[in-house]
Amino acid sequence: MKLSIAKSELLSSLNTVSKGMSSRSTLPILSGVHLDAKAGKLTLQATDLEVSVRHIRPALIELDGTVVVPGKLFSDIIRLLPDAAVTLELNEGSLQITCQQSTFTIRTLSADDFPKFPELNVEKSAALPASVLDAMVKRVSKAVSKDETRAVLTGVLFVIEGATVRMVATDSYRLALIERVLEAPLKEDLEAVIPGRALDEVARLADSESDIQIGLSQNQVVFEFDDTTFITRRVEGSFPNYKQLIPKETSCFIDVSTEEFLLAVKRVSLLALQNSPLRLSFQAKEQTLSLSSAAQEVGDAAEDVMAKIDGGDIEIAFNHTFLIDGLSSVPTETTRIELQSSLKPGLLKSVEGDPFLYLLMPVRLG
Numbered sequence: 001m002k003l004s005i006a007k008s009e010l011l012s013s014l015n016t017v018s019k020g021m022s023s024r025s026t027l028p029i030l031s032g033v034h035l036d037a038k039a040g041k042l043t044l045q046a047t048d049l050e051v052s053v054r055h056i057r058p059a060l061i062e063l064d065g066t067v068v069v070p071g072k073l074f075s076d077i078i079r080l081l082p083d084a085a086v087t088l089e090l091n092e093g094s095l096q097i098t099c100q101q102s103t104f105t106i107r108t109l110s111a112d113d114f115p116k117f118p119e120l121n122v123e124k125s126a127a128l129p130a131s132v133l134d135a136m137v138k139r140v141s142k143a144v145s146k147d148e149t150r151a152v153l154t155g156v157l158f159v160i161e162g163a164t165v166r167m168v169a170t171d172s173y174r175l176a177l178i179e180r181v182l183e184a185p186l187k188e189d190l191e192a193v194i195p196g197r198a199l200d201e202v203a204r205l206a207d208s209e210s211d212i213q214i215g216l217s218q219n220q221v222v223f224e225f226d227d228t229t230f231i232t233r234r235v236e237g238s239f240p241n242y243k244q245l246i247p248k249e250t251s252c253f254i255d256v257s258t259e260e261f262l263l264a265v266k267r268v269s270l271l272a273l274q275n276s277p278l279r280l281s282f283q284a285k286e287q288t289l290s291l292s293s294a295a296q297e298v299g300d301a302a303e304d305v306m307a308k309i310d311g312g313d314i315e316i317a318f319n320h321t322f323l324i325d326g327l328s329s330v331p332t333e334t335t336r337i338e339l340q341s342s343l344k345p346g347l348l349k350s351v352e353g354d355p356f357l358y359l360l361m362p363v364r365l366g
Helices: 007-020 071-080 130-143 196-205 258-271 320-328
Strands: 002-006 032-038 041-047 051-058 060-063 065-070 085-091 094-099 102-107 124-129 155-161 164-170 174-181 190-195 211-216 220-225 228-233 252-257 278-283 288-295 299-306 308-311 314-318 334-339 346-350 356-360
Touching: 002 007, 007 032, 007 041, 007 051, 007 071, 007 085, 007 196, 007 228, 032 060, 032 071, 065 071, 065 102, 071 094, 071 102, 124 130, 124 190, 130 155, 130 164, 130 174, 130 196, 130 211, 130 320, 155 196, 174 320, 190 196, 190 211, 190 228, 196 220, 196 228, 252 258, 252 299, 258 278, 258 288, 258 299, 258 320, 258 334, 278 308, 314 320, 320 356
Parallel strands: none
Antiparallel strands: 002 060, 002 085, 032 041, 032 065, 041 051, 051 228, 085 094, 094 102, 124 211, 155 164, 155 190, 164 174, 174 356, 211 220, 220 228, 252 308, 252 334, 278 288, 278 314, 288 299, 334 346, 346 356
C-alpha cells in the first residue's frame, strides 16, 4: 500500500472514525483504525462492536492495500504533522508516515483480525436535514441518563410520524421533549430508542448543510451522511410512557424572562452546594419569583425576579443543575413555568410556538 493525502483531510477523516474506536477494550484490534486504499479512495473504519464508523476520502493511490494501525498513536502523529501532503507506505508489517522532513514508522495490526463492517438489512428509512437533527439533539441530550443499569434511559426515543419528528429523553428525574414539523411528510414512519451518545456524535459530525439518511434494521440503526456511515445498536427495552408523566392539570402559570431567570438561578445556586435544593417562591399578588438557597457553614443567597403569575402562591424546590440545564435549552425570550403543587413535577415550556417541554421532578422541602 502506498498513497498520498492532504494532512487536513486525513485528520478530518480520523476525527470522524475515532468516534467508533474503543479505548477500553481488552482486544487491541478494536483500538485500531482500518485503512483500505484502492480505486482512488481511502476508506477508514473503526469499531468498538457497539458503534461502527466508516468514512471514505479521495486520495492519490499508488499501490492498493489494507492495514490496521493503532488509532490513537496514528491520530496523534497526523495531528502534529505540518499542513502538507502525507505519504503512507506499508512495508513488511510497518507503516511509514512521511510529511516534508518528518518520518515515522509504526507497527501495524493484522487486517484479518479486524471485524467486518456490518451489512444491514434496512427495513425502514428516512432523510432528515442535519441542521434539524442537531438542533433537536441539543435540546434533549442533557436529560439522557448515564446510568447503565437502566439501559433504556441511556437512549433517546426517536419518532417520525408523517411530517412530525419527535425526540424524548429522561433520566427519571427530568424529561425533555422536542418536536419539529417538516415542510413535507416523510415517506415512512419510524420509531426507535437510539443511544444518546451516538445521536450526539452524529449531530456533531454531520455538515449542517447536508441531509442525514436514517435507516432501521431489527437491532441496529444506520446514519449516512457526507461519505460517512455511522452504525449503532438500538437500545433494547420499552421506553417509559412519557405521555403519562406529563401533568394534565396546572394550577399556576408563570411567564418569566428566560435570560433573567437563568442568570438568577446561576447566581443563587452558587450557595446551593452538592444536593442542596434551590427554593422557588411564586407570589401572585406581588408578581414576583423569589429564589433562595442555603448551605450550612457556607452561607445563603436570595434574589427576586419579576414574573407574570396567573394562579395561587406556590413554593417549590428543584435540583439547581437540572433547572439550569432546562432553562439553557429554552430558545425563546420567555419561559413558561407550569406548576400544580410543591410535590408534583413542574414544567418548563417554550412560548411563541416552539414545541419544547422540560419536566422537572421537585425536591421535597424540609
